[in-house]
Amino acid sequence: xxxxxxxxxxxxxxxxxxxxxxxxxxxxxxxxxxxxxxxxxxxxxxxxxxxxxxxxxxxxxxxxxxxxxxxxxxxxxxxxxxxxxxxxxxxxxxxxxxxxxxxxxxxxxxxxxxxxxxxxxxxxxxxxxxxxxxxxxxxxxxxxxxxxxxxxxxxxxxxxxxxxxxxxxxxxxxxxxxxxxxxxxxxxxxxxxxxxxxxxxxxxxxxxxxxxxxxxxxxxxxxxxxxxxxxxxxxxxxxxxxxxxxxxxxxxxxxxxxxxxxxxxxxxxxxxxxxxxx
Amino acid sequence: xxxxxxxxxxxxxxxxxxxxxxxxxxxxxxxxxxxxxxxxxxxxxxxxxxxxxxxxxxxxxxxxxxxxxxxxxxxxxxxxxxxxxxxxxxxxxxxxxxxxxxxxxxxxxxxxxxxxxxxxxxxxxxxxxxxxxxxxxxxxxxxxxxxxxxxxxxxxxxxxxxxxxxxxxxxxxxxxxxxxxxxxxxxxxxxxxxxxxxxxxxxxxxxxxxxxxxxxxxxxxxxxxxxxxxxxxxxxxxxxxxxxxx
Numbered sequence: 192x193x194x195x196x197x198x199x200x201x202x203x204x205x206x207x208x209x210x211x212x213x214x215x216x217x218x219x220x221x222x223x224x225x226x227x228x229x230x231x232x233x234x235x236x237x238x239x240x241x242x243x244x245x246x247x248x249x250x251x252x253x254x255x256x257x258x259x260x261x262x263x264x265x266x267x268x269x270x271x272x273x274x275x276x277x278x279x280x281x282x283x284x285x286x287x288x289x290x291x292x293x294x295x296x297x298x299x300x301x302x303x304x305x306x307x308x309x310x311x312x313x314x315x316x317x318x319x320x321x322x323x324x325x326x327x328x329x330x331x332x333x334x335x336x337x338x339x340x341x342x343x344x345x346x347x348x349x350x351x352x353x354x355x356x357x358x359x360x361x362x363x364x365x366x367x368x369x370x371x372x373x374x375x376x377x378x379x380x381x382x383x384x385x386x387x388x389x390x391x392x393x394x395x396x397x398x399x400x401x402x403x404x405x406x407x408x409x410x411x412x413x414x415x416x417x418x419x420x421x422x423x424x425x426x427x428x429x430x431x432x433x434x435x436x437x438x439x440x441x442x443x444x445x446x447x448x449x450x451x452x453x454x455x456x457x458x459x460x461x462x463x464x465x466x467x468x469x
Numbered sequence: 470x471x472x473x474x475x476x477x478x479x480x481x482x483x484x485x486x487x488x489x490x491x492x493x494x495x496x497x498x499x500x501x502x503x504x505x506x507x508x509x510x511x512x513x514x515x516x517x518x519x520x521x522x523x524x525x526x527x528x529x530x531x532x533x534x535x536x537x538x539x540x541x542x543x544x545x546x547x548x549x550x551x552x553x554x555x556x557x558x559x560x561x562x563x564x565x566x567x568x569x570x571x572x573x574x575x576x577x578x579x580x581x582x583x584x585x586x587x588x589x590x591x592x593x594x595x596x597x598x599x600x601x602x603x604x605x606x607x608x609x610x611x612x613x614x615x616x617x618x619x620x621x622x623x624x625x626x627x628x629x630x631x632x633x634x635x636x637x638x639x640x641x642x643x644x645x646x647x648x649x650x651x652x653x654x655x656x657x658x659x660x661x662x663x664x665x666x667x668x669x670x671x672x673x674x675x676x677x678x679x680x681x682x683x684x685x686x687x688x689x690x691x692x693x694x695x696x697x698x699x700x701x702x703x704x705x706x707x708x709x710x711x712x713x714x715x
Contacts, residue, residue, distance in 0.1 A: 233637040233638065233639060233640075234608070234637050348507075377506040377507045377664065378506065378664050378665075378706070378709050378710060379506050379705070379706070379709055380506075381709075382709055404637060404638065405638075406638070443639065444638055444639060447638050447639045447641070447642035448638055448642075448667065449642075449645065449665075449667040449668050449670060449671035449672075450667055450670065451666055451667050451670050451693070451694065451696070451707075451710065452670065452694045452695070452696075453667065453670040453671045453694065454694075455671075456649075457646050457649070458642035458645055458646055458671070459642070460639065460642050460643050460646065461639040461642075
């Protein structure tokens with residue numbers, strides 16, 4: 192692997208509270224090359240905040256600090272709002288959880304995808320239309336010309352999420368951050384959407400950060416996995432090694448999932464007292 | 470005795486017919502799962518039983534008694550429902566105590582205090598939680614309250630609509646254990662809607678796979694565990710939920 196695309200060192204995200212500042216991410220470090228990295232954790236583990244802080248999307252009063260937050264030689268912490276805008280979308284983009292809330296309801300799908308492109312590049316109109324069409328085809332939408340003219344309420348959830356992906360990938364970013372991209376979708380559509388992300392990321396040689404609470408899914412689609420709990424990384428391993436995970440939290444998470452050939456009478460429940468004090 | 474007997478159930482919303490010829494039987498004390506993707510009509514079957522989807526034709530019998538089409542307090546005494554999202558199903562301005570009091574008042578049951586204390590203990594919440602509001606509880610605690618609310622009138626049948634899909638994995642395990650224990654202790658029958666086959670394998674004896682408003686296959690959970698489902702679509706679902714790498 193060449194020099195990392197993204198280097199994060201000692202990342203902290205802090206929110207004020209009545210009883211003093213609370214760190215929701217407590218000193219996270221990782222490097223991302225052109226690979227697929229999974230971040231897993233439960234609600235409140237800080238996994239989404241990690242994704243958002245990379246893009247400078249943590250809103251006040253939240254505060255982001257890090258000893259190093261570098262993307263392709265650019266110090267992200269020193270970028271102003273204008274500098275971030277040039278990176279956000281164009282070079283690092285993010286797919287959010289629910290297409291119902293993240294698409295603009297009064298713009299057609301085609302216009303929204305085109306907007307993502309035009310915001311960063313001046314292009315002749317004909318080329319824009321051609322790129323939008325090609326992108327819709329790339330996310331396996333069968334009838335791209337018809338779908339481009341539809342409004343978000345006229346398409347299904349799975350299709351909406353594919354439109355989101357098209358929108359995020361059309362400026363050809365270097366890194367795609369996908370924050371629970373499929374948890375609002377049906378099991379049968381989930382695999383389809385993830386396969387699309389997977390194929391596009393591989394073909395374009397991008398870096399992917401897949402944020403999810405689903406261990407199996409992350410293990411299947413990523414090369415490397417970070418398991419987060421209460422703002423810290425408790426496990427950093429190759430996806431194929433996840434089943435041999437060492438940390439009691441990771442092992443607890445794995446064991447707590449019911450299996451298809453379930454024979455256990457009771458599922459083991461994570462005993463948080465043993466290690467959360469650390 | 471069968472807890473639920475449904476024969477040729479056709480449910481409609483206005484002009485649109487949602488389910489077609491759905492027939493299922495759930496034994497007393499049995500646990501039955503309806504699985505399928507969104508729009509397959511699995512939740513609609515639950516709603517018809519609960520009286521929330523009154524436009525249906527066919528037969529619904531609960532413990533041998535035919536079900537009327539609307540909301541029915543007598544029926545509510547034997548059959549209660551737990552909804553998917555504990556963030557949406559509890560009244561935000563009612564304390565746990567008030568939430569649990571309501572079914573007792575509707576059913577005209579006495580010993581409110583004793584019943585509330587007992588049911589909270591049964592779902593694994595201690596007395597501190599009794600006078601809290603939903604926003605002061607975590608997702609798992611809320612779902613425990615929703616289960617307590619359903620169980621406080623001592624029903625014999627519980628309708629579960631994706632009871633854990635809004636919860637984290639470790640919390641899901643707690644709720645599934647709770648449901649399993651309560652069923653064993655109280656001899657409850659469950660009719661559960663889910664799209665998660667491993668949960669069916671953990672909690673249910675039988676399942677029906679639904680697609681496009683029809684049941685395509687009914688099978689024993691044993692067959693699910695062994696991967697012996699017959700219908701092509703059931704196999705497809707099975708392949709999707711088989712854990713790929715871990």
